[in-house]
Amino acid sequence: MYDSPLLKTTLGSLTLENPFILSSGPPTSTGKMIRRGLKAGWGGAVIKTITPDDMPIRDVSPRFTTWKGECNELFGFENIELLSKHSLSYWIEEIRAIKSEYPDQILIASIMGSPDPATWQDLAEDVQNAGCDAIELNVSCPHGMPEAGVGSVIGQNPRMVQDLTQMVIKVADVPVYVKLTPNITDISPVALAAALGKADGISAINTVGCMFGLDIETFEPLPNVDGYSTYGGYSGPAIRPIGLKMVSQIAKTVPLPIMGIGGISRWQDAVEYLLLGASALQVCTAVMWNGYGIVRRMKKGLASYLERKEYSSPDELRGLSLERLTSHQSLDRKIRIHPVISNPGSCIRCGRCVVACRDGGYQALELKNDGITINTDFCDGCGLCIQICSTGTLKQKSYLVVSD
């Protein structure tokens, strides 16, 4: 197991051996699996959401659909899975046992009661008495549960978030994190509501509501449950930009510790979340696709990055990029870019930059016998050609616009 003192992380009142936590989901759906995850070196785990025993969970089959690249690499993942199928008493036993076997790693109990807040209070008391280090309120599951008056219907309503958080805080003596949904126009009022309810921290994001697609031969939606489907939750690398936006907005709104979630699969993704205000990171889909072992590479990568940048903890990265996120109107208009050919030998003459510029840009590029020519008088500096160039031949050059 890889470890480095550089990875020690502060999450509110908790200390983590490293900032990587298994998110609530299939990799944390049994005590045995959580033990294997912790053994592999994760800093902590959030248990698959626990519900009261009179809210039985019955999953459909199949319940996943994926968007993959040519080498089976995962871009996006849809699920219509529900919550833990294990009873409350099963989890109480498991929390006790896991905490005695892994006292130094953090165990967080994700809970969801019925629309009656008293059921959330009962769950909170039971899991904290069993010894969990923190509680996460799942007010963000986008499928199935909203039809029962819970999940993201609570997370989309700031008043309900504040009231529910306040009710749970009344009985809680461990930190309470509220897990927010991205399926809302503006996440800031909800983060504020959690803070007003006296939450100890925020987890964000849960999955993004989606309709993955259809089998266009049979007209049946995916995932196909006997010819029918329902809206699901999108996760994996495709949602990272959404998670980063939401986490930065939360960090700008409330001074609470944040567990950043959404599309994290590499240490570089983790660094981005930290720089935008997260204190720790949660990972679900990347573990489902690649196994618990990915944490080793993520820890190694983050530790060498911290060493190279001369930081002594992930804590020191927290929020460093936040002030660079500003309004569109205040962005500089005097600095522009245009493409330059950095290494003519690397151009494979595919012509994609020319087509992109011709049909989606400003007609500034031409492919001639001796290669690409750039007419900077036509170029508007959008950067499309540089984005599409697959060989890195086109690079950007900045210049200052002299206004009259």
Ligand SMILES: Cc1cc2nc3c(=O)[nH]c(=O)nc-3n(C[C@H](O)[C@H](O)[C@H](O)COP(=O)(O)O)c2cc1C
């Ligand atoms: C199959 C599946 C089941 C999930 N179940 C839960 C759950 O029970 N409770 C919860 O709070 N989040 C659940 N999630 C959401 C994840 O915890 C996480 O917020 C989301 O997938 C985004 O992170 P990722 O891109 O790393 O997967 C689930 C996600 C997936 C893919």
